[in-house]
Amino acid sequence: xxxxxxxxxxxxxxxxxxxxxxxxxxxxxxxxxxxxxxxxxxxxxxxxxxxxxxxxxxxxxxxxxxxxxxxxxxxxxxxxxxxxxxxxxxxxxxxxxxxxxxxxxxxxxxxxxxxxxxxxxxxxxxxxxxxxxxxxxxxxxxxxxxxxxxxxxxxxxxxxxxxxxxxxxxxxxxxxxxxxxxxxxxxxxxxxxxxxxxxxxxxxxxxxxxxxxxxxxxxxxxxxxxxxxxxxxxxxxxxxxxxxxxxxxxxxxxxxxxxxxxxxxxxxxxxxxxxxxxxxxxxxxxxxxxxxxxxxxxxxxxxxxxxxxxxxxxxxxxxxxxxxxxxxxxxxxxxxxxxxxxxxxxxxxxxxxxxxxxxxxxxxxxxxxxxxxxxxxxx
Amino acid sequence: xxxxxxxxxxxxxxxxxxxxxxxxxxxxxxxxxxxxxxxxxxxxxxxxxxxxxxxxxxxxxxxxxxxxxxxxxxxxxxxxxxxxxxxxxxxxxxxxxxxxxxxxxxxxxxxxxxxxxxxxxxxxxxxxxxxxxxxxxxxxxxxxxxxxxxxxxxxxxxxxxxxxxxxxxxxxxxxxxxxxxxxxxxxxxxxxxxxxxxxxxxxxxxxxxxxxxxxxxxxxxxxxxxxxxxxxxxxxxxxxxxxxxxxxxxxxxxxxxxxxxxxxxxxxxxxxxxxxxxxxxxxxxxxxxxxxxxxxxxxxxxxxxxxxxxxxxxxxxxxxxxxxxxxxxxxxxxxxxxxxxxxxxxx
Ligand SMILES: Cc1ncc(C[n+]2csc(CCOP(=O)(O)OP(=O)(O)O)c2C)c(N)n1
Ligand SMILES: [Mg+2]
Numbered sequence: 001x002x003x004x005x006x007x008x009x010x011x012x013x014x015x016x017x018x019x020x021x022x023x024x025x026x027x028x029x030x031x032x033x034x035x036x037x038x039x040x041x042x043x044x045x046x047x048x049x050x051x052x053x054x055x056x057x058x059x060x061x062x063x064x065x066x067x068x069x070x071x072x073x074x075x076x077x078x079x080x081x082x083x084x085x086x087x088x089x090x091x092x093x094x095x096x097x098x099x100x101x102x103x104x105x106x107x108x109x110x111x112x113x114x115x116x117x118x119x120x121x122x123x124x125x126x127x128x129x130x131x132x133x134x135x136x137x138x139x140x141x142x143x144x145x146x147x148x149x150x151x152x153x154x155x156x157x158x159x160x161x162x163x164x165x166x167x168x169x170x171x172x173x174x175x176x177x178x179x180x181x182x183x184x185x186x187x188x189x190x191x192x193x194x195x196x197x198x199x200x201x202x203x204x205x206x207x208x209x210x211x212x213x214x215x216x217x218x219x220x221x222x223x224x225x226x227x228x229x230x231x232x233x234x235x236x237x238x239x240x241x242x243x244x245x246x247x248x249x250x251x252x253x254x255x256x257x258x259x260x261x262x263x264x265x266x267x268x269x270x271x272x273x274x275x276x277x278x279x280x281x282x283x284x285x286x287x288x289x290x291x292x293x294x295x296x297x298x299x300x301x302x303x304x305x306x307x308x309x310x311x312x313x314x315x316x317x318x319x320x321x322x323x324x325x326x327x328x329x330x331x332x333x334x335x336x337x338x339x340x341x342x343x344x345x346x347x348x349x350x351x352x353x354x355x356x357x358x359x360x361x362x363x364x365x366x367x368x369x370x371x372x373x374x375x376x377x378x379x
Numbered sequence: 380x381x382x383x384x385x386x387x388x389x390x391x392x393x394x395x396x397x398x399x400x401x402x403x404x405x406x407x408x409x410x411x412x413x414x415x416x417x418x419x420x421x422x423x424x425x426x427x428x429x430x431x432x433x434x435x436x437x438x439x440x441x442x443x444x445x446x447x448x449x450x451x452x453x454x455x456x457x458x459x460x461x462x463x464x465x466x467x468x469x470x471x472x473x474x475x476x477x478x479x480x481x482x483x484x485x486x487x488x489x490x491x492x493x494x495x496x497x498x499x500x501x502x503x504x505x506x507x508x509x510x511x512x513x514x515x516x517x518x519x520x521x522x523x524x525x526x527x528x529x530x531x532x533x534x535x536x537x538x539x540x541x542x543x544x545x546x547x548x549x550x551x552x553x554x555x556x557x558x559x560x561x562x563x564x565x566x567x568x569x570x571x572x573x574x575x576x577x578x579x580x581x582x583x584x585x586x587x588x589x590x591x592x593x594x595x596x597x598x599x600x601x602x603x604x605x606x607x608x609x610x611x612x613x614x615x616x617x618x619x620x621x622x623x624x625x626x627x628x629x630x631x632x633x634x635x636x637x638x639x640x641x642x643x644x645x646x647x648x649x650x651x652x653x654x655x656x657x658x659x660x661x662x663x664x665x666x667x668x669x670x671x672x673x674x675x676x677x678x679x680x681x682x683x684x685x686x687x688x689x690x691x692x693x694x695x696x697x698x699x700x701x702x703x704x705x706x707x708x709x710x711x712x713x714x715x716x717x718x719x720x721x722x723x724x725x726x
Contacts, residue, residue, distance in 0.1 A: 157446060160446060164450070186440075
């Protein structure tokens with residue numbers, strides 16, 4: 001029997017988790033906005049003063065705005081689909097804040113905040129949601145793989161990259177983002193095995209947002225997910241994923257351990273997907289308002305705001321700046337999305353192979369000739 | 380030009396050795412390929428020579444092997460992956476079809492996939508289930524992959540080096556029952572070797588075109604020899620590249636002979652024989668004097684070893700196919716005993 005939300009451990013996604021059986025969850029900023037300032041976890045983010053915290057706050061606000069734009073653009077028929085990230089801003093922005101340019105990141109379709117933090121324009125993020133491309137940016141320029149839709153597949157790619165780093169000895173690390181649903185995939189389990197065996201410099205960053213579409217995390221695992229990597233020989237920690245400081249601290253720690261040669265690391269960030277799975281989803285079919293409002297109180301942005309206010313920061317001014325930036329991003333995004341017109345049929349054939357391929361060339365010529373004959377009306 | 384007598388396996392080993400030596404980005408990964416040298420000893424001695432970071436024994440997980448190979452390409456490596464047996468590639472199918480094959484298109488051409496996936500394939504080796512399959516059609520059907528199958532040690536050597544040099548992913552099928560057969564191989568003939576995309580006419584003939592690849596090339600040549608004794612002139616085309624297919628060589632041959640037989644071990648339905656028959660029919664319709672004939676494995680799971688000789692096309696079944704293509708059974712039904720009324724059907 002699941003406990004009522006009020007009876008549960010605040011940070012546990014697991015209905016059975018009482019305070020006793022819930023593993024330690026790192027928390028540095030309470031839902032009320034009270035900041036922990038002592039201890040080694042806090043020390044790792046001691047440089048995040050009010051100004052830096054306001055900057056993180058700003059980034060989260062901008063991400064939430066981009067996310068809302070995504071949903072709006074989909075509703076207006078400008079995007080084919082959108083996967084909302086609302087509620088996961090602290091997990092994504094907090095992790096990304098710790099990344100170095102040399103870290104190679106392997107994101108999922110929901111990691112808009114991570115992707116934006118890598119300097120990818122929001123409009124580029126939208127290319128695939130618009131249906132203009134399957135990708136968007138240059139993976140090598142940004143050290144950022146295209147988003148992965150095959151659940152869990154990217155974890156092996158990250159581990160492979162990291163094995164390469166271990167083999168060539170030239171430094172660098174990889175980060176694999178994954179969801180709670182993904183932890184059931186064979187690929188994720190194989191990725192942990194390879195990572196451990198080769199002591200690969202890789203960070204698994206799990207955004208446990210409680211759901212895989214409609215399926216609750218309890219269907220993927222009867223035990224806390226953070227307990228699983230240990231069985232593979234991988235150090236794992238659980239953080240409050242709605243706490244940007246805890247996420248940042250844990251990610252910095254994990255990357256430092258990787259740099260120190262400790263091998264693969266795993267972070268479970270406990271968070272909640274406040275929006276729908278995608279714009280095609282109807283969460284009211286599988287979760288109730290009690291759960292929604294429970295997590296609303298744990299929102300990752302509100303608590304930073306509360307903290308800043310309690311410290312006398314002029315939040316309105318921060319919000320005004322963040323709002324202006326968000327407006328700018330949103331306008332650029334909208335303009336770029338509406339003007340994406342990649343309908344040149346050449347593009348069908350352009351990048352199937354890197355080297356000449358007679359059959360593709362033949363089919364391209366055939367189709368272009370057909371279009372020419374029919375005056376292009378057929379397309 | 381100097382040649383050495385080498386087995387198929389040693390020719391592949393020599394190509395791998397050369398690639399490892401010439402390009403520090405190349406590495407080999409697979410199950411048991413290190414100390415053991417692979418279950419077929421194809422990688423024998425390579426780990427001792429090049430080290431465990433370049434000849435990598437992996438955990439026993441095929442999706443993991445191919446998936447980490449994908450990640451290695453992001454790091455700038457050119458991985459060569461060994462799948463232990465044909466029937467064990469399926470756990471890696473998703474990574475091959477959804478990742479390896481698609482990443483170039485997914486990145487609008489910005490990321491390349493120089494991965495070679497070596498798969499020993501084919502039957503007639505008396506093995507238990509899953510060790511004798513011919514899964515090539517799955518990969519040929521997958522856009523974004525190149526698929527090749529050498530039929531002799533020289534090609535095994537040259538085509539592997541070409542596959543390794545390719546910026547595209549190549550699935551490289553090795554006819555495992557030919558591993559220990561030898562031939563003269565020139566290890567320095569790569570520059571003059573035909574491109575791995577090309578089919579090669581192994582034997583010229585006038586009456587019928589016989590297409591085969593991998594393990595059946597040798598069988599096809601033997602069948603052609605026997606047919607010649609009976610006065611039938613068979614042109615044998617070694618397909619070599621299963622994707623892309625060399626339509627030019629195929630159609631040139633059929634335009635000359637007017638008849639087509641395709642032989643493969645894989646099941647018939649939607650196999651390569653179907654594709655080759657369609658292509659030849661589309662492009663050589665007015666040259667054809669008979670419907671194309673397919674001599675293939677049956678549409679059954681690969682049978683137990685005691686039955687495999689019935690399933691895998693041999694010289695006699697290929698000769699029977701040639702008779703069909705020559706119209707020797709026309710009008711008397713396909714089920715007629717072989718040779719019952721040859722003249723009756725021919726005219
Ligand atoms: C291999 C595979 N199976 C099914 C799907 C369909 N699908 C897309 S997202 C999703 C849920 C994934 O859940 P989770 O890993 O928790 O990530 P989240 O969506 O919550 O971010 C499913 C089932 C898929 N994309 N890939
Ligand atoms: Mg989830």
